[in-house]
Amino acid sequence: MDLDKNKPGTASSRRRYVTTRRLDRIFVELANVYRFNARFFKEVWLPPYEFKEIIRQCYEIGVRSLPLISLTGFIIGIVFTNQSRPSLADFGATSLLPALISVAIIRAIGPLVTALIAAGRVGSAIGAELGSMRVTEQIDAMEVSATNPFKFLVVSRVLATTLMIPALTMFTTLVSLLGGYLNVHQNELTSLSVFFYQVFDAITFLDIIASSVKSVIFGYTIGMVGCYKGYNSSKGTEGVGKAANSSVVTAMFLIFIEELLIMQVINTIRAF
Amino acid sequence: MEAKEINPNIDRNEKVISIRGLKKAFDDFEVLKGVDLDLFKGENLVVLGRSGTGKSVLIKIISGLLQADEGSVNVLGREVGALKPRELDALRLKIGFSFQNSALYDSMTVRENLEFPLIRHAKHMTEAEREDTIQYVLEAVGLLQAINQMPSELSGGQRKRIGIARTLILKPDIMLYDEPTAGLDPITCIEINSLINEVQEKFNTSSIIITHDLTCARAVGDRIVMLLDGQFQREGTFDEVFESNDERVQSFYNYNFID
Ligand SMILES: Nc1ncnc2c1ncn2[C@@H]1O[C@H](COP(=O)(O)OP(=O)(O)OP(=O)(O)O)[C@@H](O)[C@H]1O
Ligand SMILES: [Mg+2]
Numbered sequence: 001m002d003l004d005k006n007k008p009g010t011a012s013s014r015r016r017y018v019t020t021r022r023l024d025r026i027f028v029e030l031a032n033v034y035r036f037n038a039r040f041f042k043e044v045w046l047p048p049y050e051f052k053e054i055i056r057q058c059y060e061i062g063v064r065s066l067p068l069i070s071l072t073g074f075i076i077g078i079v080f081t082n083q084s085r086p087s088l089a090d091f092g093a094t095s096l097l098p099a100l101i102s103v104a105i106i107r108a109i110g111p112l113v114t115a116l117i118a119a120g121r122v123g124s125a126i127g128a129e130l131g132s133m134r135v136t137e138q139i140d141a142m143e144v145s146a147t148n149p150f151k152f153l154v155v156s157r158v159l160a161t162t163l164m165i166p167a168l169t170m171f172t173t174l175v176s177l178l179g180g181y182l183n184v185h186q187n188e189l190t191s192l193s194v195f196f197y198q199v200f201d202a203i204t205f206l207d208i209i210a211s212s213v214k215s216v217i218f219g220y221t222i223g224m225v226g227c228y229k230g231y232n233s234s235k236g237t238e239g240v241g242k243a244a245n246s247s248v249v250t251a252m253f254l255i256f257i258e259e260l261l262i263m264q265v266i267n268t269i270r271a272f
Numbered sequence: 273m274e275a276k277e278i279n280p281n282i283d284r285n286e287k288v289i290s291i292r293g294l295k296k297a298f299d300d301f302e303v304l305k306g307v308d309l310d311l312f313k314g315e316n317l318v319v320l321g322r323s324g325t326g327k328s329v330l331i332k333i334i335s336g337l338l339q340a341d342e343g344s345v346n347v348l349g350r351e352v353g354a355l356k357p358r359e360l361d362a363l364r365l366k367i368g369f370s371f372q373n374s375a376l377y378d379s380m381t382v383r384e385n386l387e388f389p390l391i392r393h394a395k396h397m398t399e400a401e402r403e404d405t406i407q408y409v410l411e412a413v414g415l416l417q418a419i420n421q422m423p424s425e426l427s428g429g430q431r432k433r434i435g436i437a438r439t440l441i442l443k444p445d446i447m448l449y450d451e452p453t454a455g456l457d458p459i460t461c462i463e464i465n466s467l468i469n470e471v472q473e474k475f476n477t478s479s480i481i482i483t484h485d486l487t488c489a490r491a492v493g494d495r496i497v498m499l500l501d502g503q504f505q506r507e508g509t510f511d512e513v514f515e516s517n518d519e520r521v522q523s524f525y526n527y528n529f530i531d
Contacts, residue, residue: 048392129379132378133377136375136378137372137375138376138378140332140375141369142377143337143364144336144337144367144369145364145365145369145392145438145442146361146364146365146389146392146393147388147389147392
């Protein structure tokens, strides 16, 4: 027992750090992140299921992102094709353009660009929304009305991003390829059927699986980071801004790390 | 404003909330230092105290939003700190919590706000019954016309009333009001005060009303306790509490009534 609790100056003695203060905080944060993720995987299976909210979020995240994603994907397709042409032309190999575009867009650019745009658009929105709900005690209000706010807010959003980012990725990839086709058609007069024959000839089944798995992981990351930051936002309007901002920064950072790791894994598998 | 006539229906033999030796600290900062409190059935209990004395913390502990460090918190015969999540949820359905800043779900209309607890906890209700219930509580708080509005379109006082309606909708046994009149004009305050008294009569609830507004305290309180330095120092009717020569009590009184 701490006998001199009421004496001034004993404050620091009640708070002990296992390592240093800062290191302790990092460990605590990591433990919290782990618990938050574990809670998701536990609660996602348990009823009641908030179907209505999941569908609303899917619409919000998927459909509402379409215009931005389409435009960006299309432009990237054109620009990437156009910028790659000179290096191939040096070897007189412009006929390989469709294959190059195919590999680059399906393996890397499609999933990555979609994820980064979604992190910016969707991740920050989730962070800000949950952050402001935390600050204005709406999350507490749900809890005292015996509704599980984690299930209603977090599970629905993470599920929605995990489902919708792969769908958006497929769409972006397609639109980017179309952009690439347009550019190739203009310059090399390649027909649509020949273009897409070369595109699909250049990739394997493994590429498609890998990209799908990757975009599922990206989607989960975006939803999870936004929810974690928002749900645990500090009080005050400043906390909301911080939650939105760090949702984007953290999600983008993690997406690049994941991209790197997954690339290694795929290369290992491909080697077999 | 006249002091309230003490509700004759209070049952002094039945405690709906009983707190003993409650302590709560945040890091090194002790907020509650051994709080004892009883709430009797049918009673309106006012908790007075200056800003930052831990009034909100107290009712958050009662509803299980925060964990006590020490002491026992017994609500409707159950120890709040020892309940499993499912039991805690069952208990929470009997407690209405009206938040300091209303905490309306701002992405939903007023109707959806009120439907939210109903859909989840009154599953037996048909859509028509739900609609009736919503209209009934909205009428009780006098805001039927706001049913299709968004919270952002309402004034502070209207939001408070919708917040109270949302907690009333599941017919709780206990109401916890966190500063129901803070930041409202005097006339709206009087309206909210009479709403609190009406709720007590109509719904037969026992309530804890947190406030630092003495007009409100006098108008709604059957009994008043004062939180000073993390403990309840004064207890009784309004006049009994302020008979004290304690400087802190007097300055509280003067601050409210001399201007
Ligand atoms: N979640 C929390 N984490 C850390 N400190 C907290 C937390 N909640 C409350 N506190 C601290 O506890 C003290 C009491 O807070 P509380 O909100 O209960 O005050 P209050 O009596 O309701 O004041 P007001 O009249 O301004 O609402 C404050 O000093 C606050 O800083
Ligand atoms: Mg408060």
